[in-house]
Amino acid sequence: MKKEVTEFALYGGKKVFDTFRTTTNMVPPNADIFFKYAKRSFDERQLTNSGSNLRQLENELANFHEVKHCICVSSGFSALMLVVKRLALNNKKEVVIPSLAYRSTADIIEWAGYVPHFCDVDYETRTVTVDTLLKCINENTALIVVPHPMVTLANIDELEAFAKEVHIPLVFDSVEAFGATYKGKKLGGYGLAEIFSMHASKVLNACEGGYITTNDDELAKDLKKMRSFGFCARDKVDILGFNMKLNEFHAAMALSGLHMLEEQLAFNKALFKEYQRLLSSIPGIEVIPYSETEKRNWKTCLVKLTDKWKLSQELTLKLLNAENINARPYYFPLLHKKYITNNDDYSKLFNSEKLSNEYMILPFGYSMKLEDVPLIAETLLSIYNLSEEILKQDIKNEKNS
Numbered sequence: 412m413k414k415e416v417t418e419f420a421l422y423g424g425k426k427v428f429d430t431f432r433t434t435t436n437m438v439p440p441n442a443d444i445f446f447k448y449a450k451r452s453f454d455e456r457q458l459t460n461s462g463s464n465l466r467q468l469e470n471e472l473a474n475f476h477e478v479k480h481c482i483c484v485s486s487g488f489s490a491l492m493l494v495v496k497r498l499a500l501n502n503k504k505e506v507v508i509p510s511l512a513y514r515s516t517a518d519i520i521e522w523a524g525y526v527p528h529f530c531d532v533d534y535e536t537r538t539v540t541v542d543t544l545l546k547c548i549n550e551n552t553a554l555i556v557v558p559h560p561m562v563t564l565a566n567i568d569e570l571e572a573f574a575k576e577v578h579i580p581l582v583f584d585s586v587e588a589f590g591a592t593y594k595g596k597k598l599g600g601y602g603l604a605e606i607f608s609m610h611a612s613k614v615l616n617a618c619e620g621g622y623i624t625t626n627d628d629e630l631a632k633d634l635k636k637m638r639s640f641g642f643c644a645r646d647k648v649d650i651l652g653f654n655m656k657l658n659e660f661h662a663a664m665a666l667s668g669l670h671m672l673e674e675q676l677a678f679n680k681a682l683f684k685e686y687q688r689l690l691s692s693i694p695g696i697e698v699i700p701y702s703e704t705e706k707r708n709w710k711t712c713l714v715k716l717t718d719k720w721k722l723s724q725e726l727t728l729k730l731l732n733a734e735n736i737n738a739r740p741y742y743f744p745l746l747h748k749k750y751i752t753n754n755d756d757y758s759k760l761f762n763s764e765k766l767s768n769e770y771m772i773l774p775f776g777y778s779m780k781l782e783d784v785p786l787i788a789e790t791l792l793s794i795y796n797l798s799e800e801i802l803k804q805d806i807k808n809e810k811n812s
C-alpha cells in the first residue's frame with residue numbers, strides 16, 4: 412500500500428511489479444498436443460489448402476457455435492473483409508459501424524471497397540442499438556456491422572428485426588463474445604454471418620487466424636472460394652478471390668487450444684471473480700459484470716471510473732502503467748477521429764466520446780496470477796486515497812515540463 416505520492420513509480424517510487432502485467436491473453440496450448448497435430452500435417456505432406464487439421468478445426472468450430480458452416484481464414488481482419496466484400500449491397504457505398512470499436516474496423520471496410528459511416532452507441536449498454544442506427548442509415552447504406560462490446564452483448568433480436576425491416580444486411584463482429592450464448596443459444600448463427608479472431612491475444616489462439624460462421628449454404632460456398640483465389644474448379648475462377656487461407660500449423664494451434672478451453676475459461680472466471688471481489692470496496696471503480704445465467708468467456712475485467720473517481724482515465728492509466736500494471740483504455744482512439752470529413756454527424760457521437768474516457772480494462776491472461784489481483788486492487792485504492800495529492804503533483808510536473 413502506497414502512503415505518499417512519491418511512492419508511486421510515476422513519481423520515482425518502486426514499481427508494484429518487476430515485469431509487465433498485460434491485457435493480452437497469449438495463453439499457449441499444450442505443446443505435446445500441438446506437435447501431435449503438426450506431425451499429422453508433416454506425415455500427410457499437406458501443409459496448407461484444407462488438410463486434415465483445417466477440416467477438423469472447421470468441424471469442431473461449427474459444432475462449438477451450433478452452426479452449419481465455419482470458414483477459417485488467415486485473420487479476423489480477413490474474415491470481416493471477405494464478409495463485407497460478399498454481403499454489402501454492391502450498388503451502395505456505406506458500411507455502418509460504431510466509432511467505439513476495434514481499431515482496424517474502418518480500414519477493413521476500406522479494403523473491401525466501401526466507406527465507413529460511424530454511428531454512436533447507447534450510453535448504458537455501450538453497443539449499437541436501433542436508435543443509434545436510425546441516425547445514420549440512409550439510401551446509401553450497404554451493410555451494418557455490429558460488434559458485440561466487451562463483457563456484454565448487443566440486443567441481437569432487436570437488431571435482426573430492424574435489419575429485416577429496412578432491408579439492409581447485418582453481420583456481427585463476435586470476436587469479444589467468443590463462446591457466449593444469447594437466450595441460451597450459442598453465438599455463431601446470428602445475422603447473415605458472424606466473424607471471430609484467433610489471434611494470439613484472443614481466447615482461442617492460433618497465433619494468427621480467424622473464421623466466419625453462418626447457416627447460409629450459398630454464402631459459405633462463396634467464402635470458401637474467395638479465401639482461395641476464387642477457384643471453383645481446377646484452373647477455373649468464378650468469383651473475386653484473395654489468398655486468405657489458414658495453414659495447417661495455425662489450425663493445429665487452434666485445435667490444441669480447443670482441448671484446453673474449459674480449463675482456460677475456468678481460470679478466467681476465477682480471476683474475474685477475484686477482481687470483482689477486491690474492487691467492489693473501492694469508491695469510484697465499478698466492475699462491469701458478466702451474465703451469470705448465460706455462457707461467457709470471462710476474459711476481460713472492464714471497469715468504469717465513476718464520478719467518485721477524481722482522476723482522469725488518462726492520468727489513472729499513466730500511474731498504473733508506470734507500476735507495470737498495463738491497464739488500457741476501452742477502444743481508443745475513436746475511429747472517426749482519423750477521418751477528415753465534412754460530415755458533421757460525427758460531432759454528435761456524444762456517448763462514444765464520453766465512454767472512451769470513462770472505461771478501462773485491467774490486466775488479464777497469461778501474465779496474471781490470482782495473487783496479483785490484491786496488488787492491483789491495493790494500488791487502485793492508494794490512487795483513490797491520494798488523489799488530491801496526485802492532482803497537485805501532476806500540476807507541478809506539468810509546470811516543470
Ligand SMILES: *Cc1c(COP(=O)(O)O)cnc(C)c1O
Pocket residue numbers: 486487488489513558584586587607608609610619620621
Ligand atoms: C482482434 C479483433 C479483430 C481482428 O482480428 P485479427 O485476427 O487480429 O485480425 C476484429 N474485431 C475485434 C473486436 C477484435 O478484438
